[in-house]
Amino acid sequence: MKLCIIVGTRPQIIKSQPIIKEILARKLKLNIIHTGQHYDYQMSKVFFEEMKIKDPDLNIEVDPGTPTSQLAQIISKLENPLKKIKPDVVIVPGDTRSALGAALCANRLGIRVAHVEAGARSMEYDMEEEINRRIIDHCSNLLFAPTLNCYKNLKKESVLGHAYFTGDTMYDVFLEFKKILNLKKSGNDKYVLMTLHRQDNIKNPQRIKKIIDLAKQISAKGWDIVFPVHPHTQKQIKSFGISLGGINTTNPVKYSEMLRLLCNANLLLTDSGGLQKEAFWLNTPCITLRKSSEWIETLDGTHNTLLSTIKKSSLKQITNILKQKQQKIKSINQFGDGTASKKITSILLH
Template identity: 35%
Template sequence: MTIIAGARPNFMKIAPIIHTLDEEISKGVNINYRLVHTGQHYDNNMSGSFFEQLQIPEPDVNLNCDGGSHAQQTASIMLRFEDELLANPADLVIVVGDVTSTMACAVVAQKLHTKVAHIEAGIRSEDWSMPEEINRLITDSITNYFFTTSKKANENLISNGVDKNSIFFVGNTMIDTLLKYRSSFFAPKIWNELTLAPKEYIVMTMHRPANVDEEVQLKLMINGIMQNSRELPIIFPVHPRTARILKELQINHPRLHTTEPLSYFEFNYLVENAKAIITDSGGITEEASIMNIPCMTLRNNTERPETISLGTNVLVGTNPDQLKKYFDLLFKGDWKKGQPIPKWDGKTSERIIKVLVDLYK
């Protein structure tokens, strides 16, 4: 089989799969894999350090498909992955999540008559302005085996006509990684530089176009966060594209502290010790919910409704005027507590590999 990794969230999701595969291979199970890194993310802290921290082997090949527009990157990945798969045929291509690499490699595999397994299949935001939603729809329309994180994802797939016998509700591999490495998290440099203390700062991430590409919207949102966060420092690990925009807009606040993208261990150390998280990332809402950290999502929708119904996440929306009521709730100490989310138990990768081994006996 061939396993695809391309962007930051992919690495957290493939790590436990690789570890479980290696365990099965050591027991004599007749299965092998090839790891393909598309190179979609190329900042070392957004890709390279993950291989070391999460104990993932160096990829068998890096396609180096970084940069460019969505169309350019998709074309680059498809062209280079086609050559890779022709040179190294596989019985199955495993794709994870919803990034460009996921969709592009799934299309190439099917056109070369290779079956596709999609891990984290079936999640939907119903927001077609998000590139990730388009990637999900395309990938799930041509997938053979669907591994889901929730019963809602199962329902989405069945409503789209997917045979329920091809759907496997297994849980969330990203939570496998979180639980395995939680004791290894460590403080980034900014922790000591700012003399941070547990529950006395807020972590913020923003990268979605709806929040960062509109200059007026970005300024209003950051101003709203600063006005309502009392005296707490705001720690903002900045995505490269967001950093460029902030610099152009000359956005500066004494309590707003930007930093370069952090490694997985460093970032989650900040999350685990934060008073709250403000984000527009779906994956971070999952991690915050498991670590029971209050989380405000700056979006009008989410593809991960379980983080709201069972987790610590709330949808604030994209109107900065909505921030005050959620900050008031936070500072009153009345934030909801996270509840157990079915099958987010650290054993998802074991369930996935068991299904695959049974399928390919």
């Protein structure tokens, strides 16, 4: 069997790592294609190195541009490589523009599509990733759901492909690195970890200013703010003339460093889907700067709180969370048992 996995962003590389390792361990043929959607050292190559997976066999090097022009490039530039490789299955992880372009191209070429992280739903129809994953799910032959809720979503929508509840490959990676890093909470730190990258947060000058101002208010209450800044976020903050004074900014960090920061943080302030889960697994309180979450398993009333509109009361809400004792997680088996990649590879072989 010949397989091809297509990635383009940092989260896709992370969630693909255990699948790539498992496929290669079984001596199967695998081609890795990078779209170039995020392709610089800090946002891409460093993760291939850290995850100890081979470099991509091909980078189609799409140009930066509008979402529509970049999607069109991904679809058109993948066509000839896929015709040449002739894979039996194209594996598409996640919900990015690269994932959508890869799924549509493979589908139109008559190649079977396998979607990793299928069935996640936030019900935010103005969010690019929500539309991406819905389209991918409805043109995939094999759908690998990370949670039972995701699996139920696929069944409700009567997807045409075969759906499986396999568990979350991100949980596979998390368990591996938790052991390698020997992650344990020190209890001595006093900081809030913040990340921002969603378009509806960073493209709106009023919205992003409110978020930055809230972070500064938290800092004034005695908690340091640690803010690894995504390149697109940095660009927007600069263009709006917003000051980051009083906030500890860093360049994007490696996966292992992010886990260390997250483990010892008193709180995570984020709009990331993946970090919501990792905070949940590490028992770190999370404030999600969105109106909904695709990971409803984390919304158990104690671990993840949605904050869609920043109000005067938001600071008090956050400081109350910071002062509370951390609650133990009831169960994280909702995301599988750490063998999702093995299950996925076995299904691919049959």
